[in-house]
Amino acid sequence: MVEDVFRIIMRVAGENNISRIDRVDIVIGEYLQIKPSLFEFAFESAREGTIASAACLNLETRMVELRCTGCRQLFLLKDLKYSCPRCGSGALEITDGRDIYIKSIEGE
Numbered sequence: 001m002v003e004d005v006f007r008i009i010m011r012v013a014g015e016n017n018i019s020r021i022d023r024v025d026i027v028i029g030e031y032l033q034i035k036p037s038l039f040e041f042a043f044e045s046a047r048e049g050t051i052a053s054a055a056c057l058n059l060e061t062r063m064v065e066l067r068c069t070g071c072r073q074l075f076l077l078k079d080l081k082y083s084c085p086r087c088g089s090g091a092l093e094i095t096d097g098r099d100i101y102i103k104s105i106e107g108e
Contacts, residue, residue, distance in 0.1 A: 001034070002042035005102065006052075012105055013051060021052035021107040027060045030077075031098035036061070051107070064097035 005026065013021055024043075028034050036059050043057050064077035068084035069091040075084070077097070083090050 001100065002039060002046055005100065006043070006046040008102060009052065009105055010050065012102070013107065018105070018107040019051060021050075021055045021105060023056045023058065023104075023106040024052065025058045025060065025103040025105075026100065027062050027103050028100050029062045029064065029097035031064045031094060032100060034100070055107075060103065062097045062099075065095045066092045067095050068092055 009021065009024060012018075026039075028036070028039065039059060040057055047053050047055055065074060066077055066082075066084075067074050068087060068089050070089040071084060071087045073084050073086040074095065075086075082092060084092065
C-alpha cells in the first residue's frame with residue numbers, strides 16, 4: 001500500500017515540477033486498520049534515494065463514520081458497535097474512514 005501511495009506522490013511531484021519533497025500529509029481511515037508506526041517505517045524505506053529522502057510524513061487518522069439506512073442517523077463507530085444509536089438497526093453504510101489518500105505534498 002505504501003508503495004502505491006509513494007508512486008502517486010512521485011507522479012504528482014513530476015507533474016508539478018517539484019524537485020524536492022519536504023512534507024507529505026496522508027489521511028488514513030481507521031477502518032483500514034493500518035498501524036501508523038508500520039506505515040511510517042515503510043514510508044521511510046520507500047523515500048530513500050528519492051526527491052523525498054528528507055520529507056516529513058504527517059499521518060492523520062479519520063474515524064469510521066456510519067449512516068443508518070433506516071433512520072439516516074450519522075454517527076462515529078465506537079467500541080466496534082455496529083448498530084444505530086438512535087433506532088438500534090444494524091443496517092448501516094460506511095460514509096467515512098475507510099480510505100487512504102494524500103492530503104497534500106509540499107516541496108520546491
